[in-house]
Amino acid sequence: MNHFQKARFKSYEMLLTESKNYESTVATIPIFQKAIERLKQITEIINDLSKEQARDLKGITEDKNATLEQTIDLMLEVAGAIHAHAVVKGNIALQSVTNLKPSEVDHMDQTMVIKKAEIMLEEAKKLSVEELSDTGLTTDELGLYEDTIAKLRDTKNNRNEAGIDQSSATKQLAKLFEEANALKKDTLDKLAAQFERKAPEFYLKYKAATTVVYNRTVKKTEPDPKIKI
Numbered sequence: 091m092n093h094f095q096k097a098r099f100k101s102y103e104m105l106l107t108e109s110k111n112y113e114s115t116v117a118t119i120p121i122f123q124k125a126i127e128r129l130k131q132i133t134e135i136i137n138d139l140s141k142e143q144a145r146d147l148k149g150i151t152e153d154k155n156a157t158l159e160q161t162i163d164l165m166l167e168v169a170g171a172i173h174a175h176a177v178v179k180g181n182i183a184l185q186s187v188t189n190l191k192p193s194e195v196d197h198m199d200q201t202m203v204i205k206k207a208e209i210m211l212e213e214a215k216k217l218s219v220e221e222l223s224d225t226g227l228t229t230d231e232l233g234l235y236e237d238t239i240a241k242l243r244d245t246k247n248n249r250n251e252a253g254i255d256q257s258s259a260t261k262q263l264a265k266l267f268e269e270a271n272a273l274k275k276d277t278l279d280k281l282a283a284q285f286e287r288k289a290p291e292f293y294l295k296y297k298a299a300t301t302v303v304y305n306r307t308v309k310k311t312e313p314d315p316k317i318k319i
Contacts, residue, residue: 095263098270098271099133099136099137099140101300102133104298104299105296106126106130107299108299112291112292112295115285115289115292119281122278122281129273135262136266136267154200154245157241157245161207161239162195162203164207165190165235167227168235169188169189171222172213172217173185173190174225175217175225178224187209188213190210204242204243211232211239282296282297
């Protein structure tokens with residue numbers, strides 16, 4: 091949630107608390123009571139979605155960086171081994187494909203690293219066990235390399251999916267706040283006017299809960315404006 095939404099959410103929570111404290115009073119106007127029940131449902135959904143929206147992606151990012159680094163290290167090892175094999179065999183085309191330099195890799199993004207790593211893996215799989223052994227590689231090491239590439243690909247997908255989930259949650263939150271605000275203005279506020287006469291104590295609590303002052307972030311040299319929600 092943004093700061094504006096948090097201010098509104100806090101006001102809704104205060105309103106629900108006061109309504110619970112004055113249940114018998116709220117019950118005197120059934121439409122008002124039903125609107126409060128719906129507002130409670132909305133706040134519960136908002137609370138769940140806000141947790142999803144604010145989900146910390148730090149762990150995913152750290153895991154991705156570690157896997158990316160491991161993939162690059164192994165890719166350079168495999169590329170160097172195959173390149174040495176290509177030199178011995180006089181395979182100029184293979185030398186060209188596997189002539190991978192660390193400075194070149196430094197400028198690659200994750201997608202390019204995955205693509206290049208898969209090319210190196212494909213070339214390495216063309217070698218026999220004996221040829222791999224001559225370069226210092228083993229089938230187990232090649233298996234590790236393949237698993238690392240797969241993990242990097244999955245990490246990339248997980249990060250993208252998490253971003254999509256956040257975007258979806260943000261859109262849903264906007265709609266829920268829109269519904270809650272309309273419910274307050276069109277139903278609760280209209281009916282609450284009766285409580286000023288019938289239940290003045292609750293009415294004052296209602297006004298206090300629904301009058302929220304939102305402090306907008308501004309430069310220190312400017313006065314601190316306040317926006318009523």
